[in-house]
Amino acid sequence: MKLRPMLELRGASRRHGDFDSGVQALQATDLTLHAGTLVAITGPSGSGKSTLLNLLGLLDTPSAGSYRVAGHHTDNLDAEALALLRREYFGFVFQRYQLLPHLSALENVELPASYAGVDAQQRRRQALAMLERVGLAHRARHRPAALSGGEQQRVALARALVNGAPVLLADEPTGALDRAAGRALMDLLLELQMAGRTIVVVTHDPAVAAYAERVIEMQDGRIVADRSQRRSAHLAPAGAIRSARPVRRRRVQRTLRERVLELARMALPALAGHPLRTALTMLGVIIGTASVVGIDAIGAGAQEHIRQTVGALAGRQIEVRRGHDWGDPKAASVHTLAQPDFDLLSGLDYLDAVSPLTETAVRLRRGRFDEAATVNSVGTDFLRARGIGLADGRNLMPLDVEGAERVALIDQASRRRLFEIWEEPVGATLLVGKVPFVIVGVTDARTQDQFSSRGLNVVVPYTTGAAVLSGRPWFDTIVARLRPGVGNRLAETAITRQLLISHGSQDFFTHNLDTVAETVARTTQTTSLMLSLIGAIALLVGGIGVMNIMLVSVVERTREIGVRLAVGGHPGDILAQFLSEAILVCTLGGGAGVVLAFGMAPLLSHFVQDWNMSFTLAAVLKALLVAVLTGLAFGWLPAWRASRLPPVQALAAL
Ligand code: ADP
Ligand code: MG
Numbered sequence: 005m006k007l008r009p010m011l012e013l014r015g016a017s018r019r020h021g022d023f024d025s026g027v028q029a030l031q032a033t034d035l036t037l038h039a040g041t042l043v044a045i046t047g048p049s050g051s052g053k054s055t056l057l058n059l060l061g062l063l064d065t066p067s068a069g070s071y072r073v074a075g076h077h078t079d080n081l082d083a084e085a086l087a088l089l090r091r092e093y094f095g096f097v098f099q100r101y102q103l104l105p106h107l108s109a110l111e112n113v114e115l116p117a118s119y120a121g122v123d124a125q126q127r128r129r130q131a132l133a134m135l136e137r138v139g140l141a142h143r144a145r146h147r148p149a150a151l152s153g154g155e156q157q158r159v160a161l162a163r164a165l166v167n168g169a170p171v172l173l174a175d176e177p178t179g180a181l182d183r184a185a186g187r188a189l190m191d192l193l194l195e196l197q198m199a200g201r202t203i204v205v206v207t208h209d210p211a212v213a214a215y216a217e218r219v220i221e222m223q224d225g226r227i228v229a230d231r232s233q234r235r236s237a238h239l240a241p242a243g244a245i246r247s248a249r250p251v252r253r254r255r256v257q258r259t260l261r262e263r264v265l266e267l268a269r270m271a272l273p274a275l276a277g278h279p280l281r282t283a284l285t286m287l288g289v290i291i292g293t294a295s296v297v298g299i300d301a302i303g304a305g306a307q308e309h310i311r312q313t314v315g316a317l318a319g320r321q322i323e324v325r326r327g328h329d330w331g332d333p334k335a336a337s338v339h340t341l342a343q344p345d346f347d348l349l350s351g352l353d354y355l356d357a358v359s360p361l362t363e364t365a366v367r368l369r370r371g372r373f374d375e376a377a378t379v380n381s382v383g384t385d386f387l388r389a390r391g392i393g394l395a396d397g398r399n400l401m402p403l404d405v406e407g408a409e410r411v412a413l414i415d416q417a418s419r420r421r422l423f424e425i426w427e428e429p430v431g432a433t434l435l436v437g438k439v440p441f442v443i444v445g446v447t448d449a450r451t452q453d454q455f456s457s458r459g460l461n462v463v464v465p466y467t468t469g470a471a472v473l474s475g476r477p478w479f480d481t482i483v484a485r486l487r488p489g490v491g492n493r494l495a496e497t498a499i500t501r502q503l504l505i506s507h508g509s510q511d512f513f514t515h516n517l518d519t520v521a522e523t524v525a526r527t528t529q530t531t532s533l534m535l536s537l538i539g540a541i542a543l544l545v546g547g548i549g550v551m552n553i554m555l556v557s558v559v560e561r562t563r564e565i566g567v568r569l570a571v572g573g574h575p576g577d578i579l580a581q582f583l584s585e586a587i588l589v590c591t592l593g594g595g596a597g598v599v600l601a602f603g604m605a606p607l608l609s610h611f612v613q614d615w616n617m618s619f620t621l622a623a624v625l626k627a628l629l630v631a632v633l634t635g636l637a638f639g640w641l642p643a644w645r646a647s648r649l650p651p652v653q654a655l656a657a658l
Contacts, residue, residue, distance in 0.1 A: 009072075010039040010171060010202050011060055016069030017225075018055050029055040031225045032069060037204065039170070042197040044213040045206045047222035053206045054175055056222065060204060061173045062090045063570060063651040074170075083575045083648075091120060091572035095164025099176035101156040102567045102655070103148040106273055109135065109159045110144040116167045118266070119572040127166075134162035138192060154185025161192060163571060171202045178212055190215050267584035274557070274585055275592075285553045286593030288546020289634060293597030293627040294604065295539030299532045300623030301605065306528045308618050321389065322495060323361075323515045324349070324482045324503065338511045342478040346383070348502060349482055354490040359383035360466045360479040363456065369435035373422045377460035379436060381469025381479075387413075387447070389485045390454040397430040397445030400465055404444075408467035412441040415461040416449040436462060439472045492516050543630070546593065547638035554586050554642035565646055566654030579647035586639020587632055594631025598624050 018030040030052045037043055037060075045053050058064040059071065062078060065086070071078045073093055078086065095116075096102075103112045110131050117127035135141045138158040148156050157177060164172055174193070178186035186209070194215055197203050205212060213219050214235070221229035275282045324345070327335025350358045362381040367374060380386065384400045387393070395416065404411050414422070414429060423429050429443050441464065455461040470477050486495050496514045503512055558565070565578055605617050 009036045011037040012072040014070045016066040019067045039202050042203045042216050043218045044216035045220045051222040052225040057206050058652050061094045062086050087574040095169040095172045096570045097160050097174040097177045099179040101160045113162045116572040134166045138162045154181050174205045271585040271588045285549050288542045289590050289593030290597040292539050292543030293594040293631050294601040295535045296627040297601035297623050299535045301617035301619045304618040305616050306524045320486045322484045339478045354487050355484045356487045357385035357388040357485040359386035359389050361481040361483050362479050364474050366437045370422045375421050378457035380463045381466040389483045392451045392454045393448030395446045395448045405465040408471050410441045411444045413445040413463035415447045418460040547634045551638040558642050558646040562654050562657035569651040575647040579643045582643035582646045583639045587635035590631045590635030594628045
C-alpha cells in the first residue's frame, strides 16, 4: 500500500534566542510522517523533542527549512493562516494537561468546537460524545481541579479530538500519570490510530514507545535513529475497531447577536473572578459616564425651560442696538437710533411687532415703599415683541403713546414689593422718579424673564419716558419680533441694509438671541463645561485604568491564551475575547454611571437652580455608547498584544 505523506519536514532547524547566545534546539532535519501511523519520538531531556513536535503542530515555525502539512506549504503563512491549518489538522495533548481551570470538563472539550464555529447544541453533543469515548461522561460537570491526573489527561484528549482533527500530537502525555493511568491513555491512543488517526507521541518511557510502529530517537537536536517495529500482539486494542470517519463538523453561520452573547458569556466569568479589581477599574468610567448623562440632562432641562418660558418665541426676536457691538464705549454718544428708525422698521412686512426700548434706572415710591427699579420706555407692541403676558389690567394703547400719558405697567416683582397682598394695583398711583404714574396693568409672572433687567420692572410709553424720565428722544434699542416663516439671518441682513441706508454709517448692530435663551445658555455653558472637564478626565483616567488592568490580565493569562491558540483559537478570536472584556467592563461601568447620574441629580440641580435637569433616553444611550467606545479605545492595545503572542511561548509561560 502506498502511504500518503501527512507531514513533511525538509531541512528544518530551529534556533531559540539570539545569534551568539542562542540554542540550536533542532539541527537541519528531514522527517516524513505518513497518515494513520503511530510514531514515538524519544531521546534525553533537552534533545529537541518538544521543539520538533511544536514545529509539526504549527505552534512554532522553523528558523530555516520548509514544512508541508497534507501537501499545504506552511512557509511564509501569517498567524491567522497558521491558526486555520492548525485547527484543521491538529489536536494537542500536553504533559501538564493545560485545561482551563475555570471551565468544566465539558466546557473545556467544547472549546475547540466553539472556535470552529459549531453551534451550541451541536458542540455540546459532540463534546459529550467525546467524553463518553474517553470514559468520563459522568465527570462532565466537574472542574479540572476536581479530577485526577489521569482523568484530566483524558479530558485533554477528548478536547484534542472533538473537532475531528486527523493528527494528534502528544508531548509526554503520560509523564505526569501513574502506570495504570498511562496504560489506559495509550490504549485510547492505539484505538484512535486504528480508527485512522495519525498520532505522534513524545516520550522517554519505553513502555509507551512500545505502542508505536515507528520510533524516532533524538539527541542534541538531531534524529539519531529512526526504526520501524512490530507491535507486540498483546497491545492490540480489545474493542472493535471503530470507524475511521472523523467527527463531522457542521458549520453554521452564527448571527452577530449569538457571537456577542458568546463573547459576553466568556468575558463575564473573567471579570467576576476579580470583583474588587473590576469595580475599581470601573470607577473612572462610572464618573465619566455620569458626567455625560449630567451634561445632557442639564442641556435638555435648559431647552425645556426655554420652551416653557419663551414658548414659540424662542429665537424669533431681533434687536437693534446702538454702537458697534456689546460694550462699545462710544455707544452712549450715538443718538441716531430714533423715531425714523422705529417708523422704518414698523413698516417692514417681515416684522410682526416692533417697539423702541430705553431702560432707565429709577426709584419707585408708594407710601412707605421705596424700591430701585428699571423703567422700560416702550411702544404698544413691546409686550408682544418680547412675549410678555398680562396678568391684570390692560396693555399700553396708541393713545397713551400719542399723548405721552403718565400710565405704567408694573411686573409681578414690583407688585409684590409695592403692594400688600390684598391691595389692587390697577388704578393705583405710583411715583416713578418724581413723577406720578397711574398703573393700568400688571404683567405675568411666568414671562418675567423676558425683561432684560433681573430687578423690578416698570413699563411706560416711550414718549412719556423721553419727556419726563430720560429727557432724550433717542432710543437704546429697538426690539422686534419676526413674522412666522421668516429666516432670522435673512431678516437681520435686511434690517441692517435698510438702517445703513438711512444712517449713512454702521453705528448700530443687530442681535437676535432673546434674553432668556441668553442667560440659560450662559449658565448651561459653565456647568456643562465643568461637567465635560470632569467627564473627560474621568474617562481618560478610567480608560487608562482599564488598559492597565487588561495588560496585567494578559500577562496573568498568557498560558490560557496559549491553550486557546493550541485548541484552535485564532489571533482574531483572542483579540475579540480581550476586547470584549474591556468593553464589558466599560459598559457595566457606564450602566453604573447612569444610575449614579440619576442619584446625583438633586446635587447637580443645585448648579442650575432655575430649572430642572431632564433625563432623556438619548442621553442614557449616548453615555453607554461613550462607555463602549472607551472600552474599545483603551482595550485595543492589551487585546492586540494578547493576540500577537506566539503560541509556544504563551504555552510555556508559568
Ligand atoms: P526536550 O523536549 O527534548 O526536552 P526541548 O525541545 O524542549 O527539549 O529543548 C531543546 C533545547 O532547546 C534545550 O536545550 C532547551 O533548553 C532549548 N530551548 C527550548 N525552548 C527554548 C526557548 N524558548 N528559549 C531558549 N531555549 C529553549
Ligand atoms: Mg520536552
